[in-house]
Amino acid sequence: MATKKPDRFDQVDWDEFTDSTGLSISINTKLMLVAALPLVALYLFDRFRVGEREKTFPKLGEDLGLSGLFETLGLDYNPSNLDYLFIFTIFVFLIYLVLPLYQNPRMTKYYWSEFKRNRPAVVSLVWLGIVFVGGLLGPLFIKRPEQDILRGHQPPAFYHISENHVPRCLGEVSNGRCHGTWAHPLGTTQGGKDILDVIIHGMTISMKIAFITTLIVATIGITFGTVSAFSGGWVDEIMMRFTDIVISFPTFILFLLVLYIYGATLGMFIFVFAIFSWGGTARYVRSKALSVTEEEFIKATNISGASKYRIIRKHVVPNTASSIITQLTLLIPGFILFEAQLAFLGLGDSELPSWGQLIASGRSDLSFAPWIVLAPGFVLFLTILAFNFLGDALLDALNPQAEAEADK
Amino acid sequence: MSSNLPDFDEDAPLLEVEDLSTTFRTDAGTLLAVDGIDFTVRKGETVCIVGESGSGKTVATESITRLIKEPPGQVDGTIRNKGLNLMELSEKELRSIRGNNIAHIFQNPQEAMNHCYTVGWQIVEALRVHQDVPKKEARARAIDLLDRVGIANASARFNDYPHEFSGGQKQRAMIAMALVAEPDLLIADEPTTALDVTVQAQILRLLNELQEEYGMSILFVTHDLGVVAEIADRVIVMYSGKVMERGDVFQIFEQPAHPYTQALMRCLPDKGVDTGGIPGQLPDPLDPPDGCRFAPRCEHAIEDCTIGEQPAEMEIDSDHEVSCVFYQHGYDESVVRDRELEDDTAIEDSSTEVGATDD
C-alpha cells in the first residue's frame, strides 16, 4: 500500500483495513462491535424493561442506582426506535467511511486535493458539516421550542417591523417599529417558537432521513445487486425484473396511500422511501459485479476456491463503493425535499418541528413576517444545493476519466 | 449555394502552400505543430506527406481549409487554391470551398460518420450544402457513387446506418461522400491506417482508379512508406513541423538523401535491416531544438547541425530537395549517403511499382 500511490478511491487496496483472511476481524469491525453492543443493550433495556409511559434514561438511572448522578448530568432522554437506528447509522458512517480516510492518509490526501479544486463543493461540505453537527448535538443542548403566544412574531436581529404586528415587542421600540433581539436571532413564529431552535431541531430530522435511508438503500441495493449477479440464470432475471418494477414505482404517490391508511410517522416515511429507492444502486452493483467477475484476478481467486462471499466482500463492494456513495449523495436531497413537502402540506408527522412545517406555518403571515418562511426555506434550499454540489464533485473526483474528457 | 467565388485562375497550380505555420496555445505554452512549410499540388497528381505520428502532417493538411479549431489553433501563411488565397476568405466563403473544391477523408472511418443518420443522408448532405440539387437527383447521384466506390446493392444500402457498414465499407462511403460534390482536390489523411491489410490495398486501388476517372489531385498523408510506394507521384517528408526532404517517388525511394528519410526506409518491414523503429523520440513541440530538428536522433549529427535554424533546402537533383547540413557547400554529402539502402530500394521499389499497377 505504502509503495503504491493510489490514483483513485477504487483502486485502494482495501485489504489494508478489511483484512479478513479466515477469522481475524479488522479493527473497524471490532470498533463497530464495541460501539454497537451498548446501543443494543440499551435498546433491549428500553424495549423490555422500560414502561410505555416511562422515560428510558431516568429509568436506567433508577435501575443502576445512579439517579442522582443522571439528574445532575441532565440525562433525561427518552430515545425512540428511530433514534437507536440513527445512532447506529452514525457509527457505521464514522467507522466504515470516516475512519478509513484517517487510516489511509495517502489516499485521503490525494482525494482531498482532487476534491478541493471544486470550491462550491468545499463550501457545501462545510455547510453539511454544520447541519450534521447541529442535527446531532443541537437537540442535546437546545430544548424543543415551545409555544409562547406573548413572544410571537418577534423579528430577527437587525430587522424591524411595525409594532402593530407584534403582540409584545421584546426588543427596542422606536418610531413605532419593533426591533429584533439576539434572544431570537432569526425571530419567532406566530406561536412564539424560536426559529433558530426549530431549524436546529429540523436539522436532526433531515440528518435522520439522510443517514437512515442511505443505510437501508445501500444495504438492500448492494445485497440485491451482488446476489443477483452471482446467482445468474433465471434468479438473476427475476430479481432484475423486480428491480425494474421498483424503479418505475411512483413512491411519493404510494406513500400518500400509506399515509392515508396508516398515518405518517417519520419512521414510516423513511421506511417507505428507503425500500423503494434501492433500484438504481442494485442495478449498478450488479453490472459492476458482473464486470468484476470477468476480470482475471477474480477468476484466479475463484479457482483457488475462495468463497463467493469473500469475492463480494473483497472485490465487488470496494470496487463499487465510491460510485454508490456518489449515487446516494444525489438521492438524499430528494428524500429531504419530500419530507419538507409533506410537512408543508400538513401531511407529515405533526409532532415533528421540521423545516417544511415551519414554512407552512409562516405562509399566512408572509406579507409582514417573511422571516418565518424565508429562514427555513433558505436552510432547506442550501442543504439540497449542498448535497447536489457534493455529489457532482464526488462524481468528478472519483471519475478521473470524465474529467480528462472534459478537459480535452 | 453553388460556388460563386471569383478569381479562380485555371492556369495556376491547384494548391500552393507557402510558409504555412500552425500553432496551438496550450496551458504549457505555444505549441508549434507546423513550422513554415511550402508545398505545391498540381492538377491530377498525388502528393504524399510522410512522417511519424506527431510530425505535424495531419495539422498541415487540416490547416489548408482551416479545419483546425481557432482558437486554440492559429494558422499563418499563404494557401492558394487555383490562385485564390484561402487565407483571405471569410469563414462563410471557406465553407463553400470545403467539400466542394477541397474534400477530406479521415483516418478513422468508425467514428467519422454520425451514427444517427443513414449513410445516404450524410452523402446527400455533403452535396446539398453546396449545390441546389433536387432531393431525388441527389439521391440518385449518391447511389451511383456508392455503387462506384464498390458498395454492393447500393440503392438498398443507401438507407442503412453507419453501424451496419463494415470498417472498409465505411471508408468507401466516406470516399463517396467526399467525391459527391466533385472536388478538385481530395485530402486523404491516413485513410487506410485503421483498416486491415487486404482492405487497405483495395481502398488504395480504388483511390487510384477514382483519381484517373475524375482527374482530381490527391494529397495523401501517411506514415507508411509502403503505401507511399503504391500511390504517390511526389513525396514530402515531414519531421517535427518541418520539411526534411521532397522529390518524386523514384528519387525518394532510390536516393533517400536525408538521414531521417533513410531511417524511415529502414523501418519498412521487408528491408531486412533494423525494424525496431527509429531510436529516440520526437522533439518537444513546445520547445523545438535549435538547428536541424532531427539532429538529436541523427547518427551523423555534428555541431553545425545543432545551431541556428533548420538548414535551407538544397536542390540535389531536379525537384529533389533536402534540408540537411551535409548537402550545403563545404560539407561532404557522402557522409550521409547510404549506398546500401539506395541499391536495395532500387530493386525493391521497382517490384512495388509492378505490384501497384498490375490490377
Place this chain on the structure above:
Amino acid sequence: MGLGKYITARVAWAGIVSLVIVTIAFILMHFAPNPAIQQAATDAALQGNDPQEAIERAEELRGLDRPIHVQYLDFLQNVYTLNWGWSEYRSQPVPQALLEGLYYSAQYSVPWTILTLLIGPLVGVYSAINMYSWKDHLATGFAFFGFAIPNFFFGIILLLVFAIWLGWVPVIYNPDVAVFSLENIRQLILPVFVLVTGSIGGIMRVSRNESAEFLNADFMKTAKAKGVSPMRAYAYHVMRPTMVPLSTTVVGQLLAIFLGSSVLVEVVFGIPGLGRLTFNALINQDTNLVLGSLLVFTFIGVVGNLIEDLVFTILDPRISYDDR
C-alpha cells in the same frame, strides 16, 4: 425481434407493472383498519347493540365478508373498467371528478412540458459549445439553483413578490377564465415558471454533458470538412445524437416533478387540478377519491415510462431489440 414485437413486449410489461402497483394498493387497503366499520361498531355500542354483530353487518354491506381472492378480482375488475366509485366529498363519480381536475392540471402541465423540452436541450447544448466560459457557468449555476430550490418555497416567494407586492399577477386563481385568454396566461405564468425552473436544470445538465462528447466527435470534423455551417452542424449533428441519452432521462425527470410537485404547486397557487383534488381527498377522508387519484398518477407514471422506453428505441438506430 422486430420493432413491433419489442413494442408489444414493452406494453405488456407496462401492464404487469400497473398490475403489481394496483395489487399493492389492494393489499394496503385490505389490511388497514376500515374507519367506517369501526364507526359502525362504536355506534352500535353506544346504542346498546352488539358491536360484533354491527361489524359483521357493515362488512357484509361492503362485501368484505367474501373470500379475499373474490374481493381482489372484484377490485381489479373495477379498477380496469374505470368503475372507481362515488366521491362523497365531491358528490360526483370519481372518474368525473378526476377528469375535471385533469382539465386544470393540463393547463399548466402542457406549457410546462413544452417549454422544458424546448429550452432545456437548447441551453444545455449552448452551454457545451461555450464550455467553461462565463455563459456556461451562468447556465450551470441556474441549473443547480433550479433543482435545489424547493418548488413550493419558490412559489411562495414569487407569489409574495409578483402578486402581493408588485400586483402583476392575480393572487387568487380563477378557475372560470377561458383557457386561451390573457387572463389565464397571467395566472398560470408563475406556476409554469416555477415548474420549468425545477425541471430544466436536470435536462440542461444531461444535454450539456452528453453533447460535449458529440461536439468533439470525429463526425463533427467530417461535417465541417463537408462545408456544413456551424449552426447546421449543431442542429443536426449535435442535437440529434444528444436526444438519445436525453430521452432516457427526460420523461423520468418530468414525471418525478409532476408526481412529486403537482400537489404542492396546485396547493400554493390554488389551482383546482388533480394534485389539489388528491390533497382534498386525503384531508376529507374520501377513500374512493384518494384511491382514484392515486391510480391516475400511477397510470401516468407507467405510461410515461413506457413512452420513454419506446422513444429511446426509436431515436437510437443502433439499438438492437434483442438486448432488452
